Amino acid sequence: MKPRIIFPGAIFHIIQRAVGNESIFLENSDRTYFFHILNEIYKNFGIICYAYCLMDNHIHLLVKDSLADLSEFMKILFQRYAQYFNLKYKRIGHLFARRFEAKLCLEDSYLLALSRYIHLNPLKAKIIKDPKEYQWSSYSYYVSTHKNSPPFLDVVYILRMFSQDLNAAYHLYEKFIYEGIEKEEGFNYPENIYDVIGDPKKLLELNFGIPLWLEKIITVLDSYAPEKIKDCKGIKDREGRKYLFNKLHKKGFSVKEISELLDCHYSTVLRQICA
Numbered sequence: 412m413k414p415r416i417i418f419p420g421a422i423f424h425i426i427q428r429a430v431g432n433e434s435i436f437l438e439n440s441d442r443t444y445f446f447h448i449l450n451e452i453y454k455n456f457g458i459i460c461y462a463y464c465l466m467d468n469h470i471h472l473l474v475k476d477s478l479a480d481l482s483e484f485m486k487i488l489f490q491r492y493a494q495y496f497n498l499k500y501k502r503i504g505h506l507f508a509r510r511f512e513a514k515l516c517l518e519d520s521y522l523l524a525l526s527r528y529i530h531l532n533p534l535k536a537k538i539i540k541d542p543k544e545y546q547w548s549s550y551s552y553y554v555s556t557h558k559n560s561p562p563f564l565d566v567v568y569i570l571r572m573f574s575q576d577l578n579a580a581y582h583l584y585e586k587f588i589y590e591g592i593e594k595e596e597g598f599n600y601p602e603n604i605y606d607v608i609g610d611p612k613k614l615l616e617l618n619f620g621i622p623l624w625l626e627k628i629i630t631v632l633d634s635y636a637p638e639k640i641k642d643c644k645g646i647k648d649r650e651g652r653k654y655l656f657n658k659l660h661k662k663g664f665s666v667k668e669i670s671e672l673l674d675c676h677y678s679t680v681l682r683q684i685c686a
């Protein structure tokens with residue numbers, strides 16, 4: 412099982428499928444309960460959802476992982492839903508087929524293509540004839556100025572890629588979707604030239620301008636050498652600092668050692684590790 416590249420602020424397309432192509436959702440109330448769990452836990456893990464689509468036998472989520480806690484978040488989300496589903500339908504055994512798929516997204520163009528692919532999934536499956544008809548995707552929140560999105564969903568981030576004027580952005584996004592339907596390119600999974608799974612050092616080889624603080628952290632994770640850790644003293648990014656504190660602590664560094672190496676107060680480190 413290959414490790415994933417996970418770092419603060421990374422954006423992922425998550426796909427989770429049912430075991431044996433069974434159904435994950437049998438009633439609308441099941442989907443509603445899935446959203447209930449998602450809404451209850453997303454803040455605890457620094458997750459921001461940009462798009463979603465709940466199909467009968469698989470789930471699409473497009474999320475930003477602000478605190479690099481993606482794996483734990485997905486574990487709790489899918490475990491809680493599986494427990495609910497098995498109890499409700501008197502079912503025994505695994506509900507989900509395997510470890511969820513996570514496609515790393517490092518380009519805005521890929522992010523846009525992913526959002527379109529996710530929103531056109533029900534159309535591709537020939538469940539509906541227009542994406543607006545599907546109740547269980549985030550599409551309606553992208554094209555309606557009068558619909559309040561759920562707390563865990565952020566549509567503004569992607570819409571502002573079309574226009575800073577949100578009223579204009581709604582129409583431009585809708586046009587983007589229908590162009591994908593007309594040309595049929597929105598039905599194919601978008602190519603991602605940065606689909607790299609494995610050693611985080613490979614991120615340094617990708618010329619897409621990762622922030623300097625992340626370069627420093629990746630260097631630390633390669634060796635955990637004290638001189639490399641000291642080089643991270645000036646990191647101001649809150650998510651990056653918390654990520655580094657936790658990585659060092661899990662590697663065996665004490666709170667006192669971390670605070671001394673990074674020249675910060677003991678309580679600051681302790682608070683971030685315990686958060």
